[in-house]
Amino acid sequence: MERTPDRRTFLRIGGLAALTAGAGSPARSGPGPSDWRALGRGLDGRLVRPGDGAYDAARRLFNPAYDGVRPAGVAYCANPSDVAECVNFARRMRVPLAVRSGGHSYAGWSTGSGLVVDVSPMNTVAYASGRATVGAGARLVDVYDRLAARGVSIPAGTCPTVGVSGLALGGGIGVVSRKYGLTCDVMESVRIVTADGRLLDCDADHDPDLLWASRGGGGGNLGVAVSFGFRTHPAREVTVFTLRWPWARAARAVRAWQAWAPSAPDAMWSTLHLSRDGGGTDVRLVGLHLGSRAECERLLDPAADRIGPASSASVREVPYRQAMMIMGGCSDLSVSQCHRGGSLPGQTRDGRLSRDRFSARSHLAYRPLSEGGVRKLVAEVAKTGDHTVLLDALGGAVGRVRPDATAFPHRAALYSVQYYAHRSGAAGWTRAARAAMRPHFGDHAYVNYVDPELDGWRTAYYGANSSRLARIKAAYDPGRLFRLPQGI
Incomplete structure (x- = not known):
């Protein structure tokens, strides 16, 4: 349902209506210094502008x-009213608008030349009766930490500084x-500020189309999400594992893992990682089992036996919260240390x-690689550079959802593929590697690994769901205030 606006939001919406009524007036050339100062005074949060001491850190x-x-x-928005203020400002002043949660957009589309709406200050995490209410700016490490204290969690990603909003909106x-579904699958509601400055509470009974589109339709497309309602699952002790093999076992590892x-x-x-770092190569099988070490080892044995003797192996039971820290690369850090350093929202x-x-690009594998495909993948990783191919297992609960039940269509995919490279030549390697594997994987791609060079991106990201997404976009943002280079 739509929330009754408070006085500040009401006045802002009223101002927008007056603007719409006078749409025939001459267009403004853009905001001047006094307009920006007025925006800053109208926020409960903080507006950072060029010349401010925090600007260089804030824009990164x-x-x-x-x-x-x-x-x-x-604009670091402290509440939904701040977001509405910024949305109305951008519309009235014809300023390009970018939406930022954790700032991890692969294409850099969570920034731009105009106004960046940063939702990081809205980072509360609350729990009651099997349901988590999570602010759009909460970092994953904090979501895991705060929910684990209540004995629950939600299915989400591994990178600790990713904002929950961008992750959930893209899938x-x-x-x-594989056990509990994608993050968007447990999203039961979303509060979102739309292009006309309204704050909508979307669930199965209120603006259900907007909820559907928010479950995999990609961040920055339809409005500014400010909070989510998620269904939770128990967070008990789990088993984490890492096995390594010499590069000579790479092809055998891919065959065994995908089977x-x-x-x-x-x-x-x-997840299976094929990596080249400087002069060395590496094969790693990393994962998590929601059960005991003994059961985990029993399940690992068929794959490990087919690959051959591991050069090293670690399998151990740990509390759920610790497992998420390990998966995020923060096993030796505190939760506070597992952030970017600084004094701005989202930092510690x-x-x-x-x-x-x-540089990164993606595929979604709908069928196993052929023998030729396996050889080609291994050959691409073996090329000179600093890069990794990550294969993340899907199936299970992900595959039991209909492709049109949410905006995320890739329910039949066996696994996701990410081409990830660092330093000099990174973009060239990811471009060439994806092109080389296209005959084997096809054209499917993951919108959260957004690729600005991707041809046919609508179908690659959204499949048959793209037409419904376009209709919802036209209904909620007919003027295309939220405009991405690959925007629906």
Whole structure:
């Protein structure tokens, strides 16, 4: 249902209506300094502008590749009314609008030359009666930590500094998805500020089309999400594992893994990494089992036996919260340290995580690789550079949802494929590797690994759901205020 607006929101909506009524007036050339000052005064949060001491830190995304982008303003929105203020400002002043949660957009589309709406301050995590209410700016590490304290969790990703909003709106592949579904599958409601400045509470009975589109339709397309209602699952002790093999076993590992992982019991999730780092190569099987170590080892045996003797192996039972820290690369850090360092929302004073300059692209595998496909994949990773191919198992609960039940269509996929590269030549390698594997994997891609060079992106990301998404976009944002280069 639509929430009754408070006085500030009512006045803003009223101002927007007056603007619409006077749409025939001459267009403004853009906001001047006094307009920006008025916006800042109208926010409960903080507006950071060029020349401010915090500006250089505020404008940066996770990927330094986009450090050259200089937005006209970054608004750290403390509440939905702040978001409505920014949306109405952007519409009235004809300022380009970008929406940012964790700032991990692979294409850098959570920044731009206009106004960046950053929802990081809206980061509360609450739990009651099997349901979590999570602010759109909450980082995954904090979501896991705060829910684990209540003995529950939600299925989500591994990168600790990703914002829950971007993840959930694009689908949300994670380490317990085979058991509990994607993040969008447990999304029961979303509060979202639409292009006309309204705050809508969307669920199965109120604006259900907008809820459907928010479950996999991609962030930044339909409005600014401010909070979510998620169904939770119990967070008990689990088993995590890492097995390594020499590069000579790479092809055998791919064959064995793809025959085993997508059809393993739902409680077993794994990812296969084929990596080249400098002069060395590496094969790793990493994963999590929602059960005991003994049961995990029994389930691992068929794949491990087919690959051959591992050069190293670690299998151990740990509390759920610790498992999420391990999966996020924070096994030796506190929750506070498992953030980027700084004083801005989403950062912590003692944060130790660094930014990463990278290039990435994706496929979704609907069928196993042929023998020729396996050889080609291994050959691409073996090329000179600093890069990894990550194969994440799907199937299980993900595959038991109809392709049109949510906006995320790839329910029949066996696994996701991510081509990820660092440093010099990264974009060239990911481009060439994806092109080389296209005859084997086809054209399917994951919108959360958005690829600005992708041909046929509508079908690749959304499949047959793209036409319904376009109709919903036209209904809720007819003026296309929320405009991405690959926007629905």
